[in-house]
Amino acid sequence: MRKKYYNMVEDMKGKIRVFCRIRPLNRTEASSGSGPVVDCLDEYTVAVETTRGLREFQFDKVFSKLSSQEEVFQDTSRLIQSAIDGFNVCIFAYGQTGSGKTFTMIGDKDLKNPGIMPRAFQKIFDIIQENMSKFDIKVSAYMLELYNDRLLDLFVSPAEAFSKKIEIKKDKKGLVFAQGAETKGAASAEELFALFEHGCANRHIAATKMNLESSRSHLIIGITIESTNLTNGSITFGKLSLVDLAGSERAAKTGAKDDQLKEANSINKSLSALGDVIFALSTEQAHVPYRNNKLTQLMQDSLGGNAKTLMFVNISPSDCNTEETLTSLAYATRVKAITNNAQRNWESKEIAHLKEIILKLKSGQPMEEEV
Template identity: 80%
Template sequence: MTTVLVKQTEGCSDTELPLEGAQACLEELKESLYKKEREITELLESEQTPIPPIPVAQPPCAVLLRVVVEKAHDICSEVSEARLLVDHMFEENRVALAQAREKLDHMSQMTADDNNRKEEDNSDPEWLDCGTEHVLLLQETLRECEITQMALDCIRVGDSPSLSDCDTAPELDEMLGKGEGVKSVGQQLLLLQDQLKQVREENRKVVENYTSERTMRKKYYNMVEDMKGKIRVFCRIRPMSRAEAAQGGAIAVGCLDDYSVTVETPRGPREFQFDRVFSGKSSQEDVFQDTNSLFSRLIQSAIDGFNVCIFAYGQTGSGKTFTMVGDRDQKSPGIMPRAFNAIFDILQENATKFDFKVSVNMLELYNDRLQDLFLSGAEAQSRRVEIKRNRKGLVFAQGAETKEASSAGELFAMFQQACANRHIAATKMNVESSRSHLIIGIMVESRNLTNGSVSFGKLSLVDLAGSERAAKTGAKDDQLKEANSINKSLSALGDVISALSSELPHIPYRNSKLTQIMQDSLGGNAKTLMVVNVSPSDCNLDETLTSLIYATRVKTITNIAQRNLESKEIAQLKEVIMKLRSGQPVEDEEV
């Protein structure tokens, strides 16, 4: 009995030895799997990618393979070398898959024939098993090629692999668990990601260098054009309005850089080049400070005796008045009030060297009639203002009241009085739509205290009314008449711009009072800055393109700026003549 029990125990020990070995292998496999899982988790965390939850009924390899495929697809999308490598692997595996299927079909047929023949001849069963094992090996190879092809195809198109087939999951688990496969994939991903970062950094540096070179090139080009006397043109894109956003309008205008505007049209994008471009995010301070160097030079030129003009152009509701005047409370003042301060700041700095006299007139062109904004009511209607030119080509308004200003505050008070008398109205496009062109003329006479020479400069600040369509603005009756007058004058201005840009022998200045009053600013002797204002919405695409095309033509116009300077003797003789005409006595020393 004891002998039997010992033998049974020995038998049990013999049968349990393989089980213990299998248990040890299983523990090693689990540890290896946990290690690979930690590596993948660290990889995902380093990429800040959330770890997807593992469904209960789905094998771990499903989630692992999906994440690897997604990461590989992202890298292939960014790195052309990786995409070419995957395409090459896909093609090689496709050829291997076709060969494996062909061999398997051929071997299966041969094995079946041999089995039938050997069975008839009563051959050795071991010989029959050799052909069957070879077929099974080919089937395993074919299955691996099919799975690899599926994975590569998913990487190329970006689809997640489907692992619902229960037969596929164990094989994928086995493939992913072989050797250091997962670790190798992780290392390759990290290597490709490092390469991707390097490529992106190189591209960023290339873009920065290109932008810097482009900016410098345009800067020097603008300096050359300024020396030639070319009219300077700035473009300002206003923000999208609430009405445009409510209508579902899309943004069709954008800035490529500080000098380029791009417009999305039905025929594709169009690009326009200007001396400076401001986006909808630019505030009044940004615009003024960015243009401060040019703005200061223009104000200084007017004080030095040059004719200077700054005017705003664009469609109604595009932000011209905001750019030139500012808001109602003057929390964001525009170019005009800033110019008043800049003039007297410069005069204050040079008060010990020069004796200055500042005078101003403020007009509006309403229904093709010039009106003095210093007057109101019947007096303004009865006053006749005419446009004249002196021998030097300087345009002035005869009959307009001229007032002297001794400070920026006094000048601004006159400006507020003028704005109160200006014609404005509400339309569908604008709450306060300008129904007239505003023209402010600031004359600066400076006498040099050292040599007695006198210079006369004029700064013209013009806020043009915007072109409009009655269907958009809803203009009727008097507003429709105003709109027709505005469009007619702007059309005449467009004809002048076209003639000047085409260098035609005849320039049609006399077709409108607007073109007459701006004759010395366009193609004349003025240093001119045009600020074209545009809407970003695609619903105003036609008007925006028209404004940008006109502004591009204005850039080609050349003015010949001349300084209005007189010697001490000539200035004294003019003063004597004025006294004689007025009946005042003249001293012998003055003659």
């Protein structure tokens, strides 16, 4: 009953929810004389001063520059329970370069202020611990980056990653998986976090005029949660996708040249493809162009379909970024218009038993006759 009513409440909030987070003015902006043009009017409304007057945008939640990482995760954490209950859940961050996406999703460099990803790892295993007597829960994960239109496995060395071929596939339940990528099990939050740290060390970053450590790739973590009910034997399959998108950028602002320019073009191309998918979903078009880019293929079970999705739009308050801020807010408004129909991924004890028999037969194991 708890699961039923909890998920009913989440559904009533909307299948795709959008949270907006305004970061504080940074030192570069303050020293150059830039001033704030963005204001948090209330917990649902953000206002931007423009040359044509004040523009307001409404979202499911707006976090001001004073909001802590704990506050940001508080409402987000409820979706972790949905993933364990057998739903497809996706949490992703969008915004221009330097708007605070990686801080929101990962945290600061020394993780004194951890973001959504490390907090989600802990929450998963807190819930598992609370339900040990009722459920047997197995957790596994893959970690990828989309860099210059190539999918790279972050669980292996960079040299090995460039030599591996990873293909995006869908299983019979409609869940997207990366064929060829390492999937590793984790028995604790510490193990999952260690895998995450190892993967982050292999990710592409670089300094730009907008950001000292700009993400040059999209980061995608897929966490699969298989839960067996110890009372009736039914099995649910939940998937939590955590996505830190690289920032949209203009070369003139970031000073990107040569390899960085190539990276920026690839990032902007994939974000444009994501925008096309969002437009098609929000206007309920018959054809949704998921296949136009690897990013949209990877996020196919997160946007549209049966997913519960939360988007963070991260914005700068500075007047020097007004144009990019308005673009990001308009993009996020379109995402909010998408309607999904979230459904659990589960199978009965009988189906699970038949699958076990088939696997044994395929592997040549002897079968005992059932009386």
